[in-house]
Amino acid sequence: MNSKEIRKQFLAFFEGKKHKIVPSAPMVIKDDPTLLFTNAGMNQFKEFFLGINEPKNTRVVDTQKCLRVSGKHNDLEEVGKDTYHHTMFEMLGNWSFGDYFKEEAITWAWELLTQVFKIEKDSLYVSVFEGSEDADMLEKDNEAYAIWNKIVPADRIIMGNKKDNFWEMGDQGPCGPCSEIHVDLRSDEEKSKVSGASLVNQDHPLVVEIWNLVFMQYNRKADGSLESLPAKHVDTGMGFERLCMALQGVKSNYDTDVFTPLIREIEIITDAKYGKTEEADIAIRVIADHIRAVAFSIADGQLPSNTGAGYVIRRILRRAVRYGFTFLETKEPFMYRLVNVLTQNMGEAFPELREQKQLIENVIKEEEHSFLKTLDQGLVLLDSIIEKTKGDIVDGRKAFELYDTYGFPIDLTALILNEKGFSLDEAGFNVAMQEQKNRSKTASETSKGDWEILHSDLEQEFVGYDRLEADVKIVKYRKV
Ligand code: ATP
Ligand code: MG
Ligand code: MG
Numbered sequence: 001m002n003s004k005e006i007r008k009q010f011l012a013f014f015e016g017k018k019h020k021i022v023p024s025a026p027m028v029i030k031d032d033p034t035l036l037f038t039n040a041g042m043n044q045f046k047e048f049f050l051g052i053n054e055p056k057n058t059r060v061v062d063t064q065k066c067l068r069v070s071g072k073h074n075d076l077e078e079v080g081k082d083t084y085h086h087t088m089f090e091m092l093g094n095w096s097f098g099d100y101f102k103e104e105a106i107t108w109a110w111e112l113l114t115q116v117f118k119i120e121k122d123s124l125y126v127s128v129f130e131g132s133e134d135a136d137m138l139e140k141d142n143e144a145y146a147i148w149n150k151i152v153p154a155d156r157i158i159m160g161n162k163k164d165n166f167w168e169m170g171d172q173g174p175c176g177p178c179s180e181i182h183v184d185l186r187s188d189e190e191k192s193k194v195s196g197a198s199l200v201n202q203d204h205p206l207v208v209e210i211w212n213l214v215f216m217q218y219n220r221k222a223d224g225s226l227e228s229l230p231a232k233h234v235d236t237g238m239g240f241e242r243l244c245m246a247l248q249g250v251k252s253n254y255d256t257d258v259f260t261p262l263i264r265e266i267e268i269i270t271d272a273k274y275g276k277t278e279e280a281d282i283a284i285r286v287i288a289d290h291i292r293a294v295a296f297s298i299a300d301g302q303l304p305s306n307t308g309a310g311y312v313i314r315r316i317l318r319r320a321v322r323y324g325f326t327f328l329e330t331k332e333p334f335m336y337r338l339v340n341v342l343t344q345n346m347g348e349a350f351p352e353l354r355e356q357k358q359l360i361e362n363v364i365k366e367e368e369h370s371f372l373k374t375l376d377q378g379l380v381l382l383d384s385i386i387e388k389t390k391g392d393i394v395d396g397r398k399a400f401e402l403y404d405t406y407g408f409p410i411d412l413t414a415l416i417l418n419e420k421g422f423s424l425d426e427a428g429f430n431v432a433m434q435e436q437k438n439r440s441k442t443a444s445e446t447s448k449g450d451w452e453i454l455h456s457d458l459e460q461e462f463v464g465y466d467r468l469e470a471d472v473k474i475v476k477y478r479k480v
């Protein structure tokens with residue numbers, strides 16, 4: 001079954017259970033100061049769960065464009081290195097707003113996976129919340145256990161802790177236990193050696209979580225105590241690309257038809273072959289992944305820029321360009337050439353890609369062009385810095401110069417240093433950055449040069465650091 005059919009079947013299945021099919025909300029969020037990007041299907045329905053707004057339909061189904069590169073959900077470091085975490089992915093979901101609850105959510109999920117999609121029952125595991133002894137003394141989810149136990153043998157039901165099996169919207173608000181479904185894609189031989197049950201939630205690349213069923217049954221009050229919600233809700237999220245992997249009999253999301261056309265195109269453009277060396281494979285996966293994140297953001301109206309969401313997108317694009325540059329020897333802009341294939345593959349489900357195709361290509365090409373110039377100069381300089389370094393820690397002030405004068409991103413500096421067996425003196429970098437900030441605050445005029453990056457806008461106030469990539473802190477600013 002190809003990915004387009006899989007997406008349609010998911011929606012049709014729940015439509016058949018009286019769900020209203022609704023469109024994906026934008027991936028880039030414009031009106032919520034607490035969230036830059038949609039990171040789960042439930043984001044757009046938050047108001048219904050909080051009781052601020054009444055839903056028109058109490059049952060809905062959709063596929064939601066998600067991006068997990070910042071805040072609570074940041075999978076960026078995994079992307080490319082593993083085969084099942086993406087920056088941008090589709091989250092398939094069905095919802096009940098005060099309508100059905102655990103019984104239906106569980107039995108329908110099972111029916112869809114095993115009867116419609118025909119996944120072998122023996123390759124599935126489910127998890128149930130085990131309860132917690134913490135101050136709030138959360139109960140084990142006996143209800144979900146009993147429902148599962150009618151359809152799944154006990155040795156395939158795994159008890160899970162608060163981290164994996166209890167969902168909370170925030171410090172306050174709706175929360176509740178969840179049940180996840182995991183699929184074991186290993187060969188029979190591997191399965192006979194080690195039980196799949198012991199590999200659930202262990203980051204095994206072939207025993208992966210595909211679907212999370214959240215049962216919102218409590219409200220956490222300001223004092224931390226829980227009360228039962230009068231109307232209980234269901235919020236489910238299934239990774240579309242992972243589902244495709246399970247249904248297409250492959251062992252990596254990148255071997256599904258969601259990604260193979262992109263990978264073919266990367267091979268044609270770069271002359272690389274996927275599956276030859278681990279380094280090149282990671283680069284190819286990073287590029288195939290990141291082009292989606294960037295293209296969908298631009299289609300949503302978020303262009304790469306020096307601040308906020310735009311800065312995150314710029315960094316994702318640069319990360320992909322850098323991987324290409326270093327491991328696939330791409331010295332010319334090439335990412336923009338992938339937009340055509342992406343649009344052919346996903347333009348039907350997401351027409352915004354088709355409508356904005358030209359803009360997406362132009363913006364990406366321009367970004368690539370200016371970054372490649374920087375990269376070339378920066379790499380030469382970085383090499384000379386490394387040569388002069390005694391020991392294995394590179395002076396943060398030197399890295400800052402590179403950043404400040406050439407716009408050479410600090411996370412790339414750290415990544416490259418890491419690859420060469422060096423590490424970066426982060427504290428020194430941060431001090432130099434703060435000094436520069438203080439200087440530019442007092443400057444009467446700011447130049448608009450390329451290298452100004454975070455200092456060009458004096459309307460901003462430094463508020464701290466955030467984590468964006470492996471062991472690198474990025475500077476966060478707030479508009480004042
Ligand atoms: P994982 O444990 O694999 O990181 P998760 O528990 O963080 O997943 P949820 O927040 O429960 O994920 O999201 C619901 C579903 O979305 C998951 O079951 C998974 O199938 C999918 N998913 C989550 N993160 C990603 C990602 N970065 N890329 C692709 N699919 C994802
Ligand atoms: Mg996760
Ligand atoms: Mg998980």
Ligand code: MG
Nearest residue numbers: 164180209212
């Ligand atoms: Mg989960």
